[in-house]
Amino acid sequence: MKMRGAKILLKVLEEEGVDTIFGYPGGAVLDIYDELYRTPGIRHIRTHHEQGAAHAADGYARASGKVGVCLVTSGPGATNTVTGIATAYMDSVPMVILTGQVPTKFIGTDAFQESDITGITRPCTKHNTLVRRIEDLAPTVREAFAIARSGRPGPVLIDLPKDVMQAETEYMAPEKPGSFHDAPAAPVDEEALQQAFRLLRESKRPIIIVGGGIVMGKASEELKSLVETISIPVASTLMGLGAFPGTHPLWLGMLGMHGTYYANMAVSNCDLLMTLGARFSDRVTGKIASFAPHAKSIQIDIDAASINKVVDIDVPVVGDCKTFLSRLIELCREAALTVRPEDRTEWLNDIAQWRKKTPLNYTKNGRIKPQEVIETLQRLTDGKAIICTEVGQNQMWTAQFYRFTEPQTFLTSGGLGTMGYGFPAAIGAQVACPDKTVVDIAGDGSIQMNIQELATAVGNNLPVKIIILNNGCLGMVHQWQEIFYGKRYSHTEIGDSSPDFVKLAEAYGAVGLRASRPEEIEPVLRKALETPRTVIAEFIIDPSESVFPMVSPGGALTDMRLENIIAHD
Amino acid sequence: MEVKNRTISLIVKNRPDVLARIAGTFSGRGFNIENISANVTMDPSVTKITIVTTGDSATVLKIEKQLRKLVDIITVNFIPPETSVQREMILIRIKIPDNSSRSELLKLAAQNHCRVIGEGEATVTLECTGASEEIDRALSFFKVYTIEDMSRSGIVAL
Numbered sequence: 001m002k003m004r005g006a007k008i009l010l011k012v013l014e015e016e017g018v019d020t021i022f023g024y025p026g027g028a029v030l031d032i033y034d035e036l037y038r039t040p041g042i043r044h045i046r047t048h049h050e051q052g053a054a055h056a057a058d059g060y061a062r063a064s065g066k067v068g069v070c071l072v073t074s075g076p077g078a079t080n081t082v083t084g085i086a087t088a089y090m091d092s093v094p095m096v097i098l099t100g101q102v103p104t105k106f107i108g109t110d111a112f113q114e115s116d117i118t119g120i121t122r123p124c125t126k127h128n129t130l131v132r133r134i135e136d137l138a139p140t141v142r143e144a145f146a147i148a149r150s151g152r153p154g155p156v157l158i159d160l161p162k163d164v165m166q167a168e169t170e171y172m173a174p175e176k177p178g179s180f181h182d183a184p185a186a187p188v189d190e191e192a193l194q195q196a197f198r199l200l201r202e203s204k205r206p207i208i209i210v211g212g213g214i215v216m217g218k219a220s221e222e223l224k225s226l227v228e229t230i231s232i233p234v235a236s237t238l239m240g241l242g243a244f245p246g247t248h249p250l251w252l253g254m255l256g257m258h259g260t261y262y263a264n265m266a267v268s269n270c271d272l273l274m275t276l277g278a279r280f281s282d283r284v285t286g287k288i289a290s291f292a293p294h295a296k297s298i299q300i301d302i303d304a305a306s307i308n309k310v311v312d313i314d315v316p317v318v319g320d321c322k323t324f325l326s327r328l329i330e331l332c333r334e335a336a337l338t339v340r341p342e343d344r345t346e347w348l349n350d351i352a353q354w355r356k357k358t359p360l361n362y363t364k365n366g367r368i369k370p371q372e373v374i375e376t377l378q379r380l381t382d383g384k385a386i387i388c389t390e391v392g393q394n395q396m397w398t399a400q401f402y403r404f405t406e407p408q409t410f411l412t413s414g415g416l417g418t419m420g421y422g423f424p425a426a427i428g429a430q431v432a433c434p435d436k437t438v439v440d441i442a443g444d445g446s447i448q449m450n451i452q453e454l455a456t457a458v459g460n461n462l463p464v465k466i467i468i469l470n471n472g473c474l475g476m477v478h479q480w481q482e483i484f485y486g487k488r489y490s491h492t493e494i495g496d497s498s499p500d501f502v503k504l505a506e507a508y509g510a511v512g513l514r515a516s517r518p519e520e521i522e523p524v525l526r527k528a529l530e531t532p533r534t535v536i537a538e539f540i541i542d543p544s545e546s547v548f549p550m551v552s553p554g555g556a557l558t559d560m561r562l563e564n565i566i567a568h569d
Numbered sequence: 570m571e572v573k574n575r576t577i578s579l580i581v582k583n584r585p586d587v588l589a590r591i592a593g594t595f596s597g598r599g600f601n602i603e604n605i606s607a608n609v610t611m612d613p614s615v616t617k618i619t620i621v622t623t624g625d626s627a628t629v630l631k632i633e634k635q636l637r638k639l640v641d642i643i644t645v646n647f648i649p650p651e652t653s654v655q656r657e658m659i660l661i662r663i664k665i666p667d668n669s670s671r672s673e674l675l676k677l678a679a680q681n682h683c684r685v686i687g688e689g690e691a692t693v694t695l696e697c698t699g700a701s702e703e704i705d706r707a708l709s710f711f712k713v714y715t716i717e718d719m720s721r722s723g724i725v726a727l
Binding site: 118119122123126127130147303304305308309 | 586589590593597627630631634635637638639640
């Protein structure tokens with residue numbers, strides 16, 4: 001049957017199981033929007049900025065595990081998604097971005113709302129394609145979905161000229177249903193597996209570092225099973241939070257620049273480092289020469305390019321974390337290998353001492369401490385809410401003090417560090433998980449980067465909770481200026497120039513709440529969580545509060561500033 | 570580790586932006602392209618690209634892994650110099666002041682296996698194909714003359 005391009009596009013999206021799109025209409029995508037009008041099977045959430053649409057599709061993907069889809073027009077519509085695409089690329093989020101393009105005969109003529117978006121996004125997409133011929137449309141879209149979710153996932157952009165959307169061709173169903181779908185995970189190299197097992201068995205002071213690969217690879221169960229079989233302590237990168245329960249006795253929290261004292265000490269003193277689905281960001285390793293200096297290392301990653309990129313690895317394994325861990329558990333079973341915590345007392349005691357001496361805490365002083373807000377939120381939601389963050393202090397305090405208990409519940413821009421990510425991502429997550437509590441933890445700086453999406457949340461009755469930790473400044477940069485730039489607070493003080501966030505919420509039709517004193521934290525949080533509407537809850541926090549521990553950039557992980565932490569000797 | 574030139578042979582899908590993807594992978598990750606050549610293979614839907622890059626063996630391995638991630642790349646192979654033939658070509662137009670230097674130049678050209686492909690009133694145009702070192706050597710001989718223009722290709726290798 002002959003069909004127009006726009007119709008074929010939507011048909012293939014439905015084939016791929018897409019039921020939700022985040023987007024913003026415009027001239028070059030009028031035909032697609034016209035077709036969408038007649039396609040009841042696909043829900044379209046119109047945001048108020050294309051960046052918001054891209055982040056919302058990203059949040060939807062991270063919370064649901066499905067491919068997020070974003071639809072925008074040509075030119076500025078497309079360029080506005082670039083930050084969202086780069087964010088998803090750095091954090092390996094499966095997304096398909098559909099951009100309108102001027103008609104093919106105008107491409108290259110500087111036509112109105114023309115931009116070379118495939119050129120612009122080439123370095124920040126897993127793949128991208130300009131569809132020049134209607135015959136290529138369906139195969140290109142099918143291929144895009146397969147690429148987005150296969151291997152190390154990532155965003156794929158398809159540029160759709162207007163005339164291709166208007167042209168007609170014969171619609172062909174996929175030759176073999178599923179033939180474009182992902183290849184099964186490659187088998188894990190048996191020799192590497194045996195080597196890894198041998199090292200694990202011989203190690204006296206092992207540690208596991210988990211990253212986003214465990215979350216994306218849905219390997220949390222296997223991880224927990226292995227950890228409990230042989231009693232290995234677990235630390236996590238920012239992206240790995242949620243992969244392992246934050247309430248577990250073998251949990252060490254996050255490592256790295258703002259990692260816990262005991263995680264950083266454990267990594268620095270271990271004799272075996274097994275890294276699962278993490279890529280050794282500079283924020284994780286600190287000074288490379290001093291990183292895990294006494295350890296043999298095993299790294300498993302689905303992306304060969306992530307292995308031996310930064311840290312030299314003794315046993316590199318290219319493959320899927322879930323398969324690898326399952327095989328490792330089998331090997332333990334075959335060898336009847338179990339290590340109980342009491343069989344590892346020396347190592348676990350060392351860690352317990354570090355934990356006791358320098359726990360993760362903060363000093364109270366009669367003003368609202370951001371850490372207390374997050375601890376209270378953790379308690380009230382039982383660690384089961386979907387938590388999104390912006391970037392900076394709000395993000396680090398959340399990573400430190402919200403003990404995540406389930407994978408896919410922590411949505412944060414880890415690699416790119418995108419302020420303005422959290423709120424639209426929370427909108428996407430709430431659309432994906434309507435029955436879950438979804439919270440965006442923001443600062444007074446970052447929330448204003450995509451504040452316009454309040455209209456999206458309210459307009460779609462999405463009960464997202466926004467917690468603003470208001471310290472009147474761009475906190476993390478301010479903290480660096482305090483420590484490294486002689487307290488010269490160049491352009492980081494926001495002061496009174498922020499809007500009244502309570503009134504702002506009300507102006508958008510949301511609910512606005514405010515807490516100024518510590519005793520108001522719990523009632524305000526309770527009220528926010530109980531209100532089935534979009535809520536802004538603003539907490540006027542102690543502006544002098546900073547994020548500690550802190551490893552100076554380029555410093556060794558053992559070289560931590562602990563300023564506000566109460567240490568016990 | 571030793572930094573040296575290494576030749577990579579890529580088989581890629583013949584798509585309009587494939588060269589930009591490859592070049593972008595090198596520039597975006599701080600790798601070098603010393604020279605490059607590309608043309609279609611017997612199968613016009615597939616292009617062979619030969620790139621000479623510099624780096625130690627660890628860097629070159631990183632380049633290989635990054636290239637393998639590109640969707641349009643079909644194969645990535647390193648061409649070891651010991652077991653391959655590698656050639657490049659120059660076209661060079663040399664100014665000659667008088668006839669005695671013309672005959673001298675033609676003799677030099679013959680000694681260096683250069684073909685004369687054009688002779689003007691005051692110029693001689695030569696073509697030379699060979700391994701990089703041979704091209705370098707030929708060029709060093711021609712340097713005593715005024716080189717009006719030259720064009721040097723990237724390496725092709727088998």
